[in-house]
Amino acid sequence: MSDASLTEFKFIHAADIHLDSPLHGLSRYESAPVDAIRNACRRAFENLIDVAIEERVAFVLLAGDLYDGDWKDYSTGIFLSKQIGRLAQHNIRVFAVSGNHDAANRMTKSLESPANMKIFSSKRVETVKLDHLGVAIHGQSFPSQHVDENLAAGFCDAAKGLFNIGLLHTSLDGREGHANYAPCSLDDLRSKEYQYWALGHIHKQEIVAKEPYVIFPGCIQGRHIRETGAKGCVVVTVNDGVVSDIEKIALDVLRWSLCVIDITDIDEMRGVLERVRKRIDQEIASAEGRPLAMRIRLQGATTVADELAAYPDRLDQQIKALSAETAGDELWLERVENLTNRKLDLESTLADDNPMGKLLQEIVTITRDTDNIDGLKQKVAELRQKAPSETFGHDSILNLDEEQTLHRVVDEAKQMLIGRLLTVGAAK
The missing domain is CATH 3.60.21.10 (Metallo-dependent phosphatases)
Incomplete structure (x- = not known):
């Protein structure tokens, strides 16, 4: 030197x-x-x-x-x-x-x-x-x-x-x-x-x-x-x-956070929301005064999986209300993802020789091959016409040009239907 x-x-x-x-x-x-x-x-x-x-x-x-x-x-x-x-x-x-x-x-x-x-x-x-x-x-x-x-x-x-x-x-x-x-x-x-x-x-x-x-x-x-x-x-x-x-x-003035929350050991909705609240508090603290844009992802095998899958809009609103109560304007909830798996014995229900069992069998066996799902392409085309073009951009969660997006939509629909059927069946 x-x-x-x-x-x-x-x-x-x-x-x-x-x-x-x-x-x-x-x-x-x-x-x-x-x-x-x-x-x-x-x-x-x-x-x-x-x-x-x-x-x-x-x-x-x-x-x-x-x-x-x-x-x-x-x-x-x-x-x-x-x-x-x-x-x-x-x-x-x-x-x-x-x-x-x-x-x-x-x-x-x-x-x-x-x-x-x-x-x-x-x-x-x-x-x-x-x-x-x-x-x-x-x-x-x-x-x-x-x-x-x-x-x-x-x-x-x-x-x-x-x-x-x-x-x-x-x-x-x-x-x-x-x-x-x-x-x-x-x-x-x-x-x-x-x-x-x-x-x-x-x-x-x-x-x-x-x-x-x-x-x-x-x-x-x-x-x-x-x-x-x-x-x-x-x-x-x-x-x-x-x-x-x-x-x-x-240097950032707005921070993004992907909040993955495991609820494997939780068996009631109250416990889910409490765990979400604690995690939100942790993320707010780590942001050091910056506003947060957060995606919450619930995962794990739990007995409340079907309840969560059955009514996704209700889950979304419950967590949004919780985030507003906890952090006010400092937190914006970009999306709630439910990736939980059921602990209920779906197999025994599928084995039942009754209308419920047969309907569940039909739903479970629905293919992910979007070309073989009757009416799906038509529905996607209708959705494109009704929604703003930016809704389907490359950065969007609804990028319909990607096959994996359509696979995710199909999987979520199956989860929702199975969840509602098992929830209704359990209530009878």
């Missing part, structure tokens, strides 16, 4: 900002917390700028997907310029690469970047040296929305005597739920002998390696139920040319 590196400095590594992205699966509901939704990604980005100023970082790295595709107007770009300008007032520079969502944005090409912001070229790998810190930052942007080639292979070797950082938007060797863009291996990155790789594209925070540090900071604001938990950035401290600390900072 050079003499310039014999010092301590900090930098922020963030990615997947998705400015002005809607929070999918939430805003279309009448009861959604609109105030918390509106501009959530902007407010999280403002938090990022605040942290950079408070921590007195030397620079900020943004590893792609600053935007969320095309803007509706130039207000998104103006907001970005204003926030980056706040950093300029504190002599903080910003280094960024474009990701797949940025490459899809046509407006960015006609708007100049702020003076203190460097966006790396998409044509070749570029290197920026910060001599006063002994740092070399290497990066390359996406030239188009879909990049299948290994961009990491084209990065230059480490600059001798400097702290080398690679800035790259990539799926690395693949991650569930993310498109395979600019794929590369950990060995590809290590071969460059950099001290830090600042990656983006994967929305879940992950420290992939520590020798050298290879990190996905995750997105700064969860946008749907697949992006649960704290979201933010990392503050990296470098001391004498070596990473000495990685601090995870939460």
